[in-house]
Amino acid sequence: MATKREEAAFEAGIKLGAIYHQFVGAPVSKETAETLEAAMEESISLQPHVRSVSVKIDREMLQKNVFGYGELSGKMIRALVEIDCDGAVVRAKLEYDPKIDYPLMSLLD
């Protein structure tokens, strides 16, 4: 049997996997990043056991292509989710790790 903390960790993983694979590829610019962040946060907030979700898109990484916009990549996303499974609270994040050049997901607690 899984513990409540294991359940919460599992749910946290689901949310970060969803954020990443639902929204990567979306056109985005400095002007539209805030609305996309809000949509990502509100969307994932609806899923079960979510206490909070925060999403930030790295404006520095957002490079304009020849048509003046960019595209959401995993490396640009900094997301923090807080999950509550029957009182077991777990936080996890998605954040680009420059040392390994990888958008790393990790448990914080």
Added chain:
Amino acid sequence: MATKREEAAFEAGIKLGAIYHQFVGAPVSKETAETLEAAMEESISLQPHVRSVSVKIDREMLQKNVFGYGELSGKMIRALVEIDCDGAVVRAKLEYDPKIDYPLMSLLD
């Protein structure tokens, strides 16, 4: 050689295909639909040759699951794009057609 109107029709198709396949599957509710609509509109507005984009999510079709939210499906999306390729303007829409039970994309001009 393609005409300017054919180019514009092609670009209109790209935008509707992008709207559909980027965002279908996103969790959504009546409370969050407006932000998701705005994010979809702003995102696609960035693409080349777009004069305007309008996206509406059908609240009636948005059924709550056991956890109190829904998921964006193609049938819920009503999108209108207006494309301008060097003066050739074409409008196209994505709209559920109940007669054939299908989220139909079509040129309007």
Added chain:
Amino acid sequence: MATKREEAAFEAGIKLGAIYHQFVGAPVSKETAETLEAAMEESISLQPHVRSVSVKIDREMLQKNVFGYGELSGKMIRALVEIDCDGAVVRAKLEYDPKIDYPLMSLLD
């Protein structure tokens, strides 16, 4: 600090969230379901800590639209992932639960 089992549960959640949100919305039919299953399995197998992934698309739920094909929805997917984090092995599944009409993700161990 998270335990190895909590890490494994977290990783399992990431994989199921990725499967769901990357591929839901893809056109699919009884003829193409096997190739899509293989692509989903191979894709997710690449992610860290995956020991095995199995994906089955429910052919019974695959309804043809007016143009003779269907679209992958979360309810059609039965996925089983086995994760190994430094010897802590956790299995999790995504499976439609008809009692609550929901594509449920759950830990098996």
Added chain:
Amino acid sequence: MATKREEAAFEAGIKLGAIYHQFVGAPVSKETAETLEAAMEESISLQPHVRSVSVKIDREMLQKNVFGYGELSGKMIRALVEIDCDGAVVRAKLEYDPKIDYPLMSLLD
């Protein structure tokens, strides 16, 4: 009223937009690229008015991350679609254009 060639150009755009935004973000490696290509081709082949679809993922661009795999980006995809709308046949492609560093979609006829 749109001409049949305009309709075909519109349908070609839909298919390329769908390929791009459905599959970008999927984990992929040199070992799994062939299956993903087949899944992308078969999936889009199901859509209306498609005569043929060819998808190639650029193995040279496929860089391994620290965990030994990569992720499908738009720049890696070379796709050719052939659309037939009542006898009006249009071909279109998605191909990375290094001169503008952009995954360009264009009509070929």
